[in-house]
């Protein structure tokens with residue numbers, strides 16, 4: 001190989017590895033770091049964490065609240081896309097004061113975080129009053145918005161909640 005070609009190849013290799021690392025940071029749940037850990041049977045634990053304690057069975061109260069919120073949202077989504085949405089009562093839609101729970105990392109609770117939490121609760125209430133796909137998607141948008149700044153791991157999973165209208 002000519003010296004020039006060698007330089008080019010090395011440069012290309014560095015670039016590709018750099019891209020892979022970038023990808024890992026923007027999707028903490030399924031990126032490079034996650035794959036180096038033991039794969040979990042539990043899909044929730046697998047792509048739903050922003051700390052590196054993937055294998056820890058103990059989660060902080062705020063993380064536990066988030067799991068309950070995810071389940072509740074999945075149930076509401078199933079109801080809204082089903083044929084019975086017009087004729088049967090909606091599933092439980094209980095507010096979850098997650099911002100009052102102890103988080104894994106106490107630094108997440110900032111004035112900005114509390115403002116996002118309050119926006120989330122407003123969107124959440126609207127679904128309770130009027131469960132429509134539009135109002136539901138507004139809640140999902142609030143989940144994503146907060147997660148973009150605080151906890152990118154579960155975003156892919158949260159996005160799957162969105163209802164095509």
Ligand code: HEC
Nearest residue numbers: 048049060062063066070103104116117120143146151154
């Ligand atoms: C105001 C910010 C905020 C909003 C709104 C929010 N989250 Fe979270 N979420 C967080 C933070 C911070 C964590 C990390 C909690 C911890 O580890 O203690 C988290 C963690 C999670 C987790 C991972 C829990 C685990 O097992 O570690 C899931 C799943 C999740 N959120 C889903 C949702 C869903 C679904 C919604 C909307 C219905 C939502 N979140 C709304 C900030 C938010």
